[in-house]
Amino acid sequence: MSGTAPASARSPIWRNLGAISSGRSFVLAGGAAIIGLVLAGAGLFAARGTSSLVIPPEDVAIVNQQPIARTDLLAQLRALYGEDPAEITPQQRRKALNDMIREELLVQRAKELDVASVDPDVRAAMVAAVEQSVAADAMIRQPGQAELRAYYQAHQERYASEGTISVSNLAFGGAHAALRAVQSLRKGADLAQVLTQEHGREISSEGQAFYFASRIHLGDSLFEVARRLHAGEISEPLVQPDGVHVLVVRQNHPPVARPYAAAQDQVLNDFRNDEIARLEAKSAEFLRKRANILIAKDAR
Amino acid sequence: MTPEGWSEGLARQVRRRPRAVLVFVAAAVAVSAASAAWTMARTTALVSADPDRLAGRPDLVAFALPRGHRGFATYCAPCHGRAARGDPALGIPDLTDQDWLYGSGKVSEIETIISDGVRAPDPKTWKLARMPAYARLVPYPPEPALQPLAPGDIRDVVSFLMSIEGRGPVSEASARGRAIFAGRGGCYDCHGADAGGDPGVGAPNLADHTWLYGSGQPEEIFDSIAYGRAGVCPAWRGRLKPAQVREIALYVHALSTPSASASVGVQ
DSSP: OGSOOOOHHHHHHHTTTTSSHHHHHHHHHHHHHHHHEEEEEEEESTTTTTTOSSSOTEEEETTEEEEEEHHHHHHHHHHHHOOOGOOOHHHHHHHHHHHHHHHHHOOOOOOTTGGGGHHHHHHHHHHHHHHHHHHHHHHHOOOOOOHHHHHHTTTTTGGGGEEEEEEEEESSSHHHHHHHHHHHHHHTOOOOHHEEEEEEEEEESSSSHHHHHHHHHOOHHHHHHHHHTTTTOOOOEEEETTTTEEEEEEEOOOEEEEEEEHHHHHHHHHHHHHHHHHHHHHHHHHHHSOOOOOOOOOOO | OOHHHHHHHHHHHHHOOOOHHHHHHHHHHHHHHHHHHHHHHHHHHHHHHHGGGGGEEEEHHHHHHHHHHHHHIIHHHHHHHHTOOOOOTTTTTTSSSSOOSSTTSOOHHHHHHHHHHHSSSSOOOOOOOOOTTTTSSOTTTTSTTOOOHHHHHHHHHHHHHHHTTTSOOOHHHHHHHHHHHHHTTTTTTHTTTTTTOOOTTOOOOSSSOSSTTTTTOOOHHHHHHHHOOOOOOOBBBBBBBBHHHHHHHHHHHHSSHHHHHGGGGGO
């Protein structure tokens, strides 16, 4: 009847921590076991992915252990019925939830049917999802200024401004006329007068244009000549299939490296994109390394 | 006192007052358990509630804000800064200025951005549009019909934008810029005919004296039009718990609400 014995009767050995007390050992072991069971039970019922009868507070339903988040339901309701959740009726809420449960069930069935092995759209979506998950790791890291500056220094050509040019494209019937026109223009003669004298015509005269636009207007070969000329310079006669051309360059600003401060956001984007490409390559390499791939002899 | 001396002293106390020690340990365990249960109950209430109606639950807001502050300092401050003022050099928005690029600053909208990100590698991310680069042959590859602009065109649009903010005169150049803005430039498509922006696609208001990139100097606006912009925000879904996302969203919402920002210690 030790369980009903007064405390004073058992206290000497119970209190004396230097002595072994089987009663105390049982009580402490029992207490520890109860605490352990409570913690394990809580963990078991609260953890995601385990069979549970309890719906975590952040979820609105669990379909075969797959949660449907409250935020997703709220977003769905807003998309379907408008911004104010107070105006959404219980019937609308139930319908939206039922639709989401139905979708989840179909997705789970699709997994069972291994739809990905036959449906190219599903395969593409899965590939994209895995690539995105790899890229997400690179996105959450904010590189320091020193890293970004070093990257900018190493890839400065990417951050060049687009050059601008203003050029007139003149065409003449023959090489002699074109040569005379060039000589007159270089002496400062009036352009309109020279065209009249030498029976030339102005094919195009553009105001300030970006290099890429000027290349389209002039064609590759004429543009390559124009971009090497400085403001006020006149080209030599240029023989082309449609006649002899002369280029008059009024203004030319070649591309220059934009300063770091101006290009900083693009440097950050490019830095991240390179990081994503590196991680994707590593991921593909890792997957290949751990995979068992057999390739037919004729396909090697 | 050396560690050995300290542990000997503790053992002596345990031998002298075993009952007091047991009571102390039991009390500590009970307090920890009660604290954990209280936190769990608050967290449950927080994530179960409608995020846009949490203002009516000041107890939950008071519980969430300090935790949101800690979450913000860990996950968001590396880009937005500890004071959440952003970085105009990188186009990282100021979260304290009540000028919302996406949505109107509701807690649910902030939560969506934290979870899904902006132009993040996430299937649900917010990426309906980005600023075209009009000094490129194809300014906006998803819409090949959009034509590049000449340098003079871009300067005209800059004049127009300066004029609508009252920082430049209404001139022939600004009139040409207005025509480009409302016509072949296609600017109106995202920024609206009044340049007031569109929070549905994250197109900033261009008439409100708040500039995402730089400080609104003409050369900075020229660069934005010429070379394009496309800021990103990572998607934290799967990396942060739903409760953490909500706490941070509440904190960010409080930053832009003058009455609430005092309570979270933002000047």
